[in-house]
Amino acid sequence: MDVRNCKMCGRLFNVLNNERICPACQKKLEDKFHEVKEYLEEHPGASVEQTATDNDISTKQIRQWVREERLILSTATEAGIVCEKCGKPIRTGRFCERCKERMANEFQNAYQKPEPKMENLRSTRDRDRMRYLKNE
Ligand SMILES: [Zn+2]
Ligand SMILES: [Zn+2]
Secondary structure, eight states, rough: OOOEETTTTTTTEEEESSSSSSSHHHHHHHHHHHHHHHHHHHHHOOOHHHHHHHHTTTHHHHHHHHTTTHHHSSOOOOOOOEEEOOOESSSSSOHHHHHHHHHHHHHHHHHSSSSHHHHHHHHHHHHHHHHHHHHH
C-alpha cells in the first residue's frame, strides 16, 4: 500500500486510487462543492472570482471542478476557462466543441488502424511468462 502526504492538510494517508488528498479533506471538499453548487443556483452569472470569495475557496479549485465538468460557467469568457487546445473561452470541460469533435475523429481513425505489431508483442510476452512459471 502506498502512503502519501495530503495536498491540502499535509497529513499522511493511504493511497487507494492515486488520489492526492486524504479522505477527510475529500469529504470537506465534497461539502464545499455542494455549497458552491447551491451558491451558483442562487447566483447564476456569478464570476469565478466572486464565487471563490463568497465561498471561501480558491479560484483554482473552482476551475478544476469546471475542468472536470462538475460545474458549468454561465458564460464563456477569457477570464473563466479556455480550451486547452485552441484557447477559445469555454463554459465547462477541457476543450471546446470543435476540438472535442476533431479529437474524437482522430481517435477513431487511430483505433481503426490494424496494429499487428502489438499482437505479436503480447503473445511473446505470454510465452515468456509461461516459461517462467514452468521453471518455478
Ligand atoms: Zn488532508
Ligand atoms: Zn478548442
